[in-house]
Amino acid sequence: MTVKFNNRDPVYVQVIRHFKEKIAKGYFEPGQEIPSRRELANQLKINPNTAQRAYKEMGEQGLIFTEGNMPSCITKDEAVLKSVREELIIEAVDLFLGSIKSIDVPLSEVLELVKKKHDAESGEAEESK
Amino acid sequence: MIEVKNVNKKYGRKQVLKDISFTAEKGEITCLIGINGVGKTTIMKAIMALTPINSGEILMDGEKITKESFEKITFIPDTITMLPQMKINEAFAFMADFYKSWNPQRAEELLQFFKLDPNERIANLSKGNTAKVNMLLGLSLDVDYLLMDEPFSGIDIFSREQIAEVFTSHLIEERGVIITTHEISDIEHLIDKAVLMDEGAVLREFSVEEVRENEGKSVVDVMREVYRA
Amino acid sequence: MKNYLKLVNFEVNRFFKLYLILIGLTMLSQLIGAGIISQTYMKNAKQLMAENQLSMSQYVEQYGTFSFDRFTDSEWFLLPIFFCIAMLMIYVFFIWYRDWLGKNTFIYRLFMLPTERIAIYFAKLTTIMLLVLGLIALQILLILMEKQIVNKIIPIDLQSNFSIYTSSTLNMWRWLYPTSFTEFILVYALGLLFVAVIFTAILIERSYGLKGIFYAIFYGLLSLGVFFAPILLVNVYTNYFYPLEIFLMVLVTSMIVLGSAIWIANHLLKYKIRV
Numbered sequence: 001m002t003v004k005f006n007n008r009d010p011v012y013v014q015v016i017r018h019f020k021e022k023i024a025k026g027y028f029e030p031g032q033e034i035p036s037r038r039e040l041a042n043q044l045k046i047n048p049n050t051a052q053r054a055y056k057e058m059g060e061q062g063l064i065f066t067e068g069n070m071p072s073c074i075t076k077d078e079a080v081l082k083s084v085r086e087e088l089i090i091e092a093v094d095l096f097l098g099s100i101k102s103i104d105v106p107l108s109e110v111l112e113l114v115k116k117k118h119d120a121e122s123g124e125a126e127e128s129k
Numbered sequence: 130m131i132e133v134k135n136v137n138k139k140y141g142r143k144q145v146l147k148d149i150s151f152t153a154e155k156g157e158i159t160c161l162i163g164i165n166g167v168g169k170t171t172i173m174k175a176i177m178a179l180t181p182i183n184s185g186e187i188l189m190d191g192e193k194i195t196k197e198s199f200e201k202i203t204f205i206p207d208t209i210t211m212l213p214q215m216k217i218n219e220a221f222a223f224m225a226d227f228y229k230s231w232n233p234q235r236a237e238e239l240l241q242f243f244k245l246d247p248n249e250r251i252a253n254l255s256k257g258n259t260a261k262v263n264m265l266l267g268l269s270l271d272v273d274y275l276l277m278d279e280p281f282s283g284i285d286i287f288s289r290e291q292i293a294e295v296f297t298s299h300l301i302e303e304r305g306v307i308i309t310t311h312e313i314s315d316i317e318h319l320i321d322k323a324v325l326m327d328e329g330a331v332l333r334e335f336s337v338e339e340v341r342e343n344e345g346k347s348v349v350d351v352m353r354e355v356y357r358a
Numbered sequence: 359m360k361n362y363l364k365l366v367n368f369e370v371n372r373f374f375k376l377y378l379i380l381i382g383l384t385m386l387s388q389l390i391g392a393g394i395i396s397q398t399y400m401k402n403a404k405q406l407m408a409e410n411q412l413s414m415s416q417y418v419e420q421y422g423t424f425s426f427d428r429f430t431d432s433e434w435f436l437l438p439i440f441f442c443i444a445m446l447m448i449y450v451f452f453i454w455y456r457d458w459l460g461k462n463t464f465i466y467r468l469f470m471l472p473t474e475r476i477a478i479y480f481a482k483l484t485t486i487m488l489l490v491l492g493l494i495a496l497q498i499l500l501i502l503m504e505k506q507i508v509n510k511i512i513p514i515d516l517q518s519n520f521s522i523y524t525s526s527t528l529n530m531w532r533w534l535y536p537t538s539f540t541e542f543i544l545v546y547a548l549g550l551l552f553v554a555v556i557f558t559a560i561l562i563e564r565s566y567g568l569k570g571i572f573y574a575i576f577y578g579l580l581s582l583g584v585f586f587a588p589i590l591l592v593n594v595y596t597n598y599f600y601p602l603e604i605f606l607m608v609l610v611t612s613m614i615v616l617g618s619a620i621w622i623a624n625h626l627l628k629y630k631i632r633v
Contacts, residue, residue, distance in 0.1 A: 007349065008346060044297075047297070180633065181631075196473055196475075197472055209463060227361065
């Protein structure tokens with residue numbers, strides 16, 4: 001796992017985001033065990049205190065849970081997982097809308113382009129299988 | 130916690146340390162940043178009683194540093210702290226003989242991690258490997274505080290990666306670490322606290338994550354600000 | 359105490375290879391020299407006896423006896439001694455400076471050991487004294503061996519009696535081979551004092567840099583002055599003091615000089631020394 005962190009945003013925030021992305025993309029299964037904070041620090045090459053902070057925040061946000069002395073796991077709560085996915089999708093949509101706002105184009109045209117591009121890429125993916 | 134309080138030092142006519150104050154917590158990595166000659170090495174030596182100070186106080190866990198302290202704190206300078214004619218395992222024997230806090234298993238582990246041959250003479254090692262041995266000798270002591278002077282300087286990129294690996298591993302965990310460097314970009318995301326120094330004085334002391342969160346600035350950004358003024 | 363012993367062991371080991379070389383050279387030079395000088399003498403003596411038809415006692419009447427001094431006056435005997443003394447004198451300084459100079463920064467490690475730093479001072483002092491003692495012991499042994507060699511080559515009748523204590527040159531060495539145990543102790547205490555003062559002077563130089571050299575020299579001279587004060591007094595007030603009083607005065611000044619050497623060294627090592 002090599003993640004490129006920028007030096008301006010708090011690293012722990014970037015770690016949480018990284019986890020959310022992984023959850024949304026399905027790399028993390030609900031209830032899946034995650035590395036200990038020390039292992040995570042070692043894998044991502046970050047300060048262990050940062051990993052600690054990230055886990056604390058994620059615990060508070062309900063993204064992960066820790067039972068007693070067991071290793072931490074991704075939440076099994078479907079509602080939480082769903083909201084994470086939604087959060088990321090909304091973020092992407094906001095980003096997208098922000099970019100095209102300046103370009104004066106009707107929404108239906110944009111959506112068609114999106115569908116076209118999406119189908120083309122799925123098709124390519126199918127072919128390369 | 131290591132507390133440096135109002136430390137002043139004069140060397141001849143020059144005031145090399147001007148009212149230096151900062152703290153380094155256990156479990157955190159504190160980085161002294163500044164160009165060469167600004168006093169980073171001097172303050173580290175002062176903490177280890179390897180050079181005298183004119184005024185001020187240096188405390189470790191609330192107490193002055195005594196000979197017993199050397200089982201709780203160690204210094205890894207940028208020069209080798211063993212006889213060059215010694216073989217690596219002879220150096221180990223020496224350390225084991227004098228330090229109760231010497232951890233032979235950790236030494237073995239680091240030997241393998243750094244891929245060093247215990248029968249090699251220190252004088253025959255390359256610069257990078259000598260730096261690794263030096264680091265090994267310090268890390269293999271079960272001390273609470275580690276002082277490292279320019280651990281990344283003058284060694285090739287692969288050795289540097291290995292050393293960065295060390296910083297994020299169990300070898301450093303729970304310990305208080307003070308490192309100095311003039312090249313911060315490599316390790317920004319590894320440190321907890323930055324202490325910016327210039328001409329013998331501390332310009333700014335801050336927690337890097339807090340500054341990122343509250344000011345949206347990286348350490349390099351803060352440096353630009355502070356050194357520009 | 360334990361650390362002090364470990365350090366002594368460490369310091370002695372560091373010098374050991376060189377020490378063996380010194381021992382080897384001394385043995386070689388003196389033993390071979392004893393042989394050569396004896397042989398030369400006998401050859402010459404036999405020749406004279408043959409030419410002039412002399413018996414041994416007649417030879418002795420005319421030409422005198424072989425004194426062991428002939429050997430102990432020779433370069434074979436003396437050069438290695440001077441060489442060893444020179445080497446040890448250099449090492450009195452080098453035992454400290456070697457840890458500071460060049461690629462060697464071992465002094466960092468010594469000062470970071472969990473031990474009182476004065477133990478380092480005592481260990482190096484002890485090492486020097488042990489090395490000297492070792493060479494003295496060696497020399498005594500060698501003289502016994504050399505006497506054997508001479509006896510094998512030159513018949514007793516041709517030799518004069520020899521004692522270290524009447525021998526002319528070796529009288530010079532009375533300092534090293536004192537006549538009584540007390541004298542032995544006194545001479546070595548003096549040597550110890552001398553080395554201690556030099557060590558402290560070295561530490562002064564190491565603590566204060568360039569101006570440290572002046573302080574160090576000043577300190578050395580001061581120590582010398584204090585030590586010799588009684589002697590000076592005795593020469594001014596001749597026949598005034600009893601020998602015991604003189605002895606006690608010198609004892610006191612020695613204690614002062616030794617005490618201050620150690621106190622100053624301890625203070626410097628704890629508060630003023632810099633790597």
